[in-house]
Amino acid sequence: xxxxxxxxxxxxxxxxxxxxxxxxxxxxxxxxxxxxxxxxxxxxxxxxxxxxxxxxxxxxxxxxxxxxxxxxxxxxxxxxxxxxxxxxxxxxxxxxxxxxxxxxxxxxxxxxxxxxxxxxxxxxxxxxxxxxxxxxxxx
Amino acid sequence: xxxxxxxxxxxxxxxxxxxxxxxxxxxxxxxxxxxxxxxxxxxxxxxxxxxxxxxxxxxxxxxxxxxxxxxxxxxxxxxxxxxxxxxxxxxxxxxxxxxxxxxxxxxxxxxxxxxxxxxxxxxxxxxxxxxxxxxxxxx
Numbered sequence: 001x002x003x004x005x006x007x008x009x010x011x012x013x014x015x016x017x018x019x020x021x022x023x024x025x026x027x028x029x030x031x032x033x034x035x036x037x038x039x040x041x042x043x044x045x046x047x048x049x050x051x052x053x054x055x056x057x058x059x060x061x062x063x064x065x066x067x068x069x070x071x072x073x074x075x076x077x078x079x080x081x082x083x084x085x086x087x088x089x090x091x092x093x094x095x096x097x098x099x100x101x102x103x104x105x106x107x108x109x110x111x112x113x114x115x116x117x118x119x120x121x122x123x124x125x126x127x128x129x130x131x132x133x134x135x136x137x138x139x
Numbered sequence: 140x141x142x143x144x145x146x147x148x149x150x151x152x153x154x155x156x157x158x159x160x161x162x163x164x165x166x167x168x169x170x171x172x173x174x175x176x177x178x179x180x181x182x183x184x185x186x187x188x189x190x191x192x193x194x195x196x197x198x199x200x201x202x203x204x205x206x207x208x209x210x211x212x213x214x215x216x217x218x219x220x221x222x223x224x225x226x227x228x229x230x231x232x233x234x235x236x237x238x239x240x241x242x243x244x245x246x247x248x249x250x251x252x253x254x255x256x257x258x259x260x261x262x263x264x265x266x267x268x269x270x271x272x273x274x275x276x277x278x
Contacts, residue, residue: 004263006147006200008234043233045209049226056225059236061145070184086195086267087188094182095147095265097198097236124143126234128225 008061010124011046012039012110019121021064021091034105037112037125044110050128052107058100059127060119065096098123101131147200149263150185151178151249158260160203160230173244176251176264183249189267191246197239198266199258204235237262240270 016035037058039047050056069092071082085093102114155174176197178186189195208231210221224232241253 004149006149006202006263008145008147010143010145011233043209046223046225046232048210048223050223054226057238059234063145070182071187083188084185086185087193087269089268089271093185093266094150095198097266099196099238099268124145127232127236129228129238130226132228 008126010040010061010126011043012037012125014038014060014117014119014121014123014125016117016119016121016123018118021120032116032118034113034115035117035119037114037128039110039112039125041110047107047112047128050104050107050112050130052104054104055131056102056104056114057129057131058098058102058114058117058119058125059129060098060100061124061126062091062096062098062119063122063124064120065091065093067092067094067096069093097126147265149179149200149265150182151176151264153177153199153256153258153260153262153264155256155258155260155262157257160259171255171257173252173254174256174258176253176267178249178251178264180249186246186251186267189243189246189251189269191243193243194270195241195243195253196268196270197237197241197253197256197258197264198268199237199239200263200265201230201235201237201258202261202263203259204230204232206231206233206235208232236265 017033072090073082074080102117105113156172211229212221213219241256244252
């Protein structure tokens, strides 16, 4: 394998009561606690325009994932037949980028409190993006 | 700045009639053509379980983006006040990862035809993920 490679630089880190992969919910709407996005001071300008109540997609680097896994049993259930990871939300995949749809609860300087984030404590944050409205005029 | 860095390895590349950033639609539902996802042979196992008709999220590396940009005018319109990039879908941002919701039109070996992809020809592909159903039983 001889391919181009690209380098990510985290823009922040997740602070969460979730500390172990085994205890994390499979999806954010399955009992995730509130958490904090703690942003690097030098990217704070990028946050302008985000307010409490907004829904955003947080992209994370799932640093405890296994990148050499191409097939998994969905939701870790060995009773279910294995599938390719591109057809699942398994953290184990060649480029373990997590997508998390959350609601902004509060912004305090470089600390952003969010609801329903299933990422583990210490997970690096790569990006935040607005959830696109179906209405073009609201983009 | 002294932070951890993470390395991405593309799992494929976009083939599209879109070749210039200026001509690309701002979002996939604004007149994007069909395109192909051409996957690396060694990740084909990860595709098992994806079928024509499925809706998936394609993650790409927006390799023509400017990573040092923290504020932009939304949709490139100088009449609109600038905002932080985290509140926009601008390709210019610290980690230029693109999210594209597409429909699978056909799968032919390692070539996957998709509808409504606004990515440029040659854009590296990082990941595919299923669109999550609201119903847990369908995950």
